[in-house]
Each structure stands twice: as structure tokens, then as C-alpha cells.
Amino acid sequence: MSSTNPNLQIWENPANYSSPQYLKHMVLDFVQMHDFMQEPIVCDRGEGIYVWDVQGKKYLDGISGVWVTSLGFGNQRVIEAIRAQLERMCFSSPILTINTRAVEYVEMLGQYTPEGLTTIKLLSGGSEATETAIKLVRQYYAQTGKPNKKTIISRYNNFHGVTLGALTATGIASRKIPFEPLAGGFRHIAPPYCLRCPFNLKYPACNVLCARMLEKVIQYEGPETVAAFMAEPIQLSTGNIVPPPEYWPIIRETCDRYDVKVIVDEVATGAGRCGKMWAMDVFNTKPDVLCMGKGLAAGYVPLSGVAFSDEMADVFISEDPEKAFMDGHTYGGNPVAAAAGIAVLQELVERNLVEQCRLRGEYLMQRLEDLRELGVIGEIRGKGLMIGIELVKDAQTLEPFKKGINFGTRVGRNSLLKQNMIIRYAPNWIAVAPPFIVSEQEIDEMVLRLGQSIFDELSVLKN
Numbered sequence: 001m002s003s004t005n006p007n008l009q010i011w012e013n014p015a016n017y018s019s020p021q022y023l024k025h026m027v028l029d030f031v032q033m034h035d036f037m038q039e040p041i042v043c044d045r046g047e048g049i050y051v052w053d054v055q056g057k058k059y060l061d062g063i064s065g066v067w068v069t070s071l072g073f074g075n076q077r078v079i080e081a082i083r084a085q086l087e088r089m090c091f092s093s094p095i096l097t098i099n100t101r102a103v104e105y106v107e108m109l110g111q112y113t114p115e116g117l118t119t120i121k122l123l124s125g126g127s128e129a130t131e132t133a134i135k136l137v138r139q140y141y142a143q144t145g146k147p148n149k150k151t152i153i154s155r156y157n158n159f160h161g162v163t164l165g166a167l168t169a170t171g172i173a174s175r176k177i178p179f180e181p182l183a184g185g186f187r188h189i190a191p192p193y194c195l196r197c198p199f200n201l202k203y204p205a206c207n208v209l210c211a212r213m214l215e216k217v218i219q220y221e222g223p224e225t226v227a228a229f230m231a232e233p234i235q236l237s238t239g240n241i242v243p244p245p246e247y248w249p250i251i252r253e254t255c256d257r258y259d260v261k262v263i264v265d266e267v268a269t270g271a272g273r274c275g276k277m278w279a280m281d282v283f284n285t286k287p288d289v290l291c292m293g294k295g296l297a298a299g300y301v302p303l304s305g306v307a308f309s310d311e312m313a314d315v316f317i318s319e320d321p322e323k324a325f326m327d328g329h330t331y332g333g334n335p336v337a338a339a340a341g342i343a344v345l346q347e348l349v350e351r352n353l354v355e356q357c358r359l360r361g362e363y364l365m366q367r368l369e370d371l372r373e374l375g376v377i378g379e380i381r382g383k384g385l386m387i388g389i390e391l392v393k394d395a396q397t398l399e400p401f402k403k404g405i406n407f408g409t410r411v412g413r414n415s416l417l418k419q420n421m422i423i424r425y426a427p428n429w430i431a432v433a434p435p436f437i438v439s440e441q442e443i444d445e446m447v448l449r450l451g452q453s454i455f456d457e458l459s460v461l462k463n
């Protein structure tokens with residue numbers, strides 16, 4: 001391998017990339033660098049659903065990066081679209097101009113967003129999208145004669161990103177505590193989690209209390225103060241938790257009753273990942289504001305966005321400059337990102353990849369059932385190619401592993417380091433979400449490697 005920079009001879013030796021001397025200048029997301037530096041993985045190239053590290057070791061990417069690379073690596077149509085746009089124009093001012101690709105992309109994407117959500121603010125990252133959605137509903141109500149409607153009700157255990165507003169809406173304490181005090185005007189309710197119901201109830205006898213309690217909270221807060229309910233359709237960061245079918249329709253109906261907007265965070269679930277273009281299509285419920293990210297440009301460039309109705313958008317169009325939507329980001333509506341987004345959408349539609357994702361997801365779910373014989377599978381849950389597996393000490397009683405065993409983390413690390421397969425993991429769960437182009441044969445291979453990791457780690461526990 002030759003260095004692209006003749007002054008940096010250190011890069012001639014692949015081992016140098018993994019040296020703590022250089023890695024200590026890097027900062028991974030949410031990860032203790034001390035631990036990472038013990039066994040670092042330095043990626044160098046990708047092809048299809050595979051990634052090679054700098055030492056030439058080949059990994060199966062079982063989680064699409066982080067629910068992102070839905071088309072796999074090396075998609076020539078997307079690469080060509082980006083190249084052509086770079087030749088034409090790499091950037092246009094997001095404050096003084098708009099550009100041809102962005103206009104085309106918004107019109108095209110608007111044909112696939114939930115019905116009526118055809119105004120789209122283009123952005124770069126998921127946190128920008130969720131943060132923008134919060135601001136959108138607050139300014140909307142400020143300009144429609146309901147200036148007290150500010151409160152955002154979201155859910156414990158949901159993740160909405162790391163900028164301060166998005167982080168405040170997030171319901172995961174460990175992500176938030178270091179940054180207190182957070183933003184004002186946020187409340188949380190308990191999430192749906194039937195396997196370990198926060199109310200110790202059983203579905204369906206529970207009458208979906210987790211959804212119905214939203215009404216009580218709106219009443220306690222005062223409906224005239226509540227602007228939006230915000231949640232992930234399928235709760236990703238705490239193990240891919242799928243709500244019961246009644247959940248979203250109840251939420252929708254409640255919000256309609258109190259003039260509260262429904263913001264869905266489809267940053268991870270959207271752009272086909274759940275086997276429909278949006279996870280909310282799975283639940284037959286229409287949101288008011290849709291946050292998109294991750295898969296929109298399938299990892300080729302940063303791209304995200306917020307879609308909302310023309311009726312909401314009209315509130316910001318006026319002769320009064322102060323009434324413009326007071327939000328913006330330098331890379332929002334970037335023409336290269338829009339060109340990539342167009343090519344990704346064309347691939348999804350023309351190759352019928354969303355339906356392929358649904359079918360491969362069904363196949364993966366079936367194959368994962370084989371792992372139940374290992375005795376530690378508590379639940380396999382998900383939609384499309386977005387699947388979580390809760391690992392338990394006893395599959396019969398669903399008794400969890402003792403705190404500190406961190407079986408999910410062990411399995412995830414084993415999969416990564418011994419089985420050469422990248423998956424997402426946490427102490428009690430693992431998640432898989434391969435690219436939509438994954439073949440049935442590759443799914444068989446994934447399940448085999450996963451089974452081996454679980455088996456190995458069970459053997460370690462027993463000894």
C-alpha cells in the first residue's frame with residue numbers, strides 16, 4: 001500500500017493505523033477509546049456487503065454500518081451520480097440560493113413520503129433532522145395563535161440524537177447525564193416493551209396502557225402547552241422494540257383530539273429498512289412530521305431531512321421576514337447530497353429493493369428461529385431487515401442474565417473479532433440489519449456465524 005502523502009511515511013506500514021500513538025488522536029462515538037485501542041478495527045475498503053480492514057481481514061457487514069448502507073458498497077449508479085454532480089457544482093449557498101438537484105430531489109422524495117408530507121427541509125445528519133422537527137412544531141404553533149404549545153412529549157429509552165434538543169427528547173439517562181442541564185420543555189412517557197412491560201401488565205389485557213397514558217400526560221400538562229409527541233416507530237437503541245399494532249393508531253387518535261403534532265423519528269427505520277418505505281406504513285399511521293436520515297443516501301454522503309405538510313409549510317410563507325422558518329445548516333440541501341439521494345431512491349424503486357428488504361427480512365427472521373435451540377433467545381423482533389434479539393439466561397422463564405454478565409456484549413465482540421461479522425450489541429441484546437442486497441446464502445452464513453458466537457460465549461460462561 002502506498003501513502004497518498006509522501007511526508008507521512010508512517011502509513012506505509014498497515015500496522016501503524018492500529019497504533020495507539022495515532023488512534024489516541026481519534027474519538028469514536030460513545031466508545032471508550034481505552035478499550036477500543038486494545039483491539040481496534042481500522043476499515044479500509046468495502047464491496048457489496050463486505051468490509052476489509054487495513055490488514056486485509058474481511059468482515060461481513062451485518063448491520064449496514066449503523067443501519068445506513070442499504071445498497072451495500074460500490075453501487076455504481078450512486079457513485080456516478082455523485083461524480084457527475086461534483087463536476088457540475090459541489091455546493092450552493094443554503095441561504096441565498098437553491099439548486100437544481102435539491103429541487104428535483106424534494107419533488108421526487110415527496111412522491112414516496114407519507115401522504116401529504118411533500119414539503120421537505122434537506123439536512124445532513126439525523127440529529128439535525130430531529131432537532132429541526134422540534135423547532136418546526138414550536139414555531140408553527142407560535143405563528144398559528146397557540147404560542148404556549150411548546151412541550152414535546154417523547155419516550156424513555158428512545159434515542160433521537162445528540163444535539164441538545166434532540167438529546168433532551170432522548171430518553172436514555174446515560175447518554176444525557178454528562179450534559180445536564182439540558183433544554184427545557186420536554187417530558188417523557190414509558191415506552192412499549194411487551195416482553196418486560198414497564199407496568200407489569202400483559203398484552204392484550206393491558207389495553208395498550210403505554211399508548212393510552214399519553215392522553216393522561218397531555219391532560220396533566222395542559223393540552224394548550226403540548227406541541228408534539230415524538231418517538232421512534234420501532235425503538236432501535238434499546239433492542240429494536242416493536243410496539244403492538246394498536247399502539248400508533250391510539251397515539252394518532254389521541255394527538256388529533258388535543259391538536260398535538262406527531263413527530264416520528266424514522267432516521268433509522270425509514271428509507272425502506274422495515275420492508276416498507278417508512279415504518280409508519282407498517283403501522284398504517286400517518287405522522288405530521290417525518291424525520292429521515294441514515295439510509296436516505298445509503299452511506300455515500302451525509303443526507304437527512306424533515307418532511308411535513310404543505311399546510312404546515314404555508315404558515316412560514318408570508319410577507320413578514322420574521323415568519324420564515326428560523327432554522328438552517330450550511331450543508332442542508334447540498335447538491336452532491338441531493339444527487340446521491342436521487343440515485344439511491346431510483347435504485348430502491350427501480351430494483352424493487354424495499355420489497356426485497358421485506359422478503360429477505362422474513363427469511364432472516366425464519367432462519368434466526370434456528371438459534372432458539374441454544375436456549376438463550378428471549379425474543380426475536382423486528383420488521384424488514386431491522387432485527388433485534390434479546391438474549392436471556394433462560395429462554396423458558398425469560399429470566400435475564402445477571403447484571404455484569406453482559407452476554408450481548410460478549411456475543412457482539414465474539415462475532416466481530418472471531419466470526420468477522422459486524423453486528424450491533426448491548427449488554428442484553430444484539431441487532432442485525434444487513435444491506436437490502438444481501439442474498440439468502442449470505443443470510444445463512446450470517447446466522448451460522450451468529451450461532452457460533454452465541455455457542456462459544458455460552459461455553460465460556462459454563463467453564
Ligand SMILES: Cc1ncc(COP(=O)(O)O)c(C=O)c1O
Pocket residue numbers: 066125126127128130159160161162232236265266267268293294
Ligand atoms: C432513531 C435515531 N434518531 C436520530 C439519530 C441521530 O442521527 P445522527 O447520528 O445522524 O445525528 C439516530 C442515530 O443513530 C437514530 O438512530
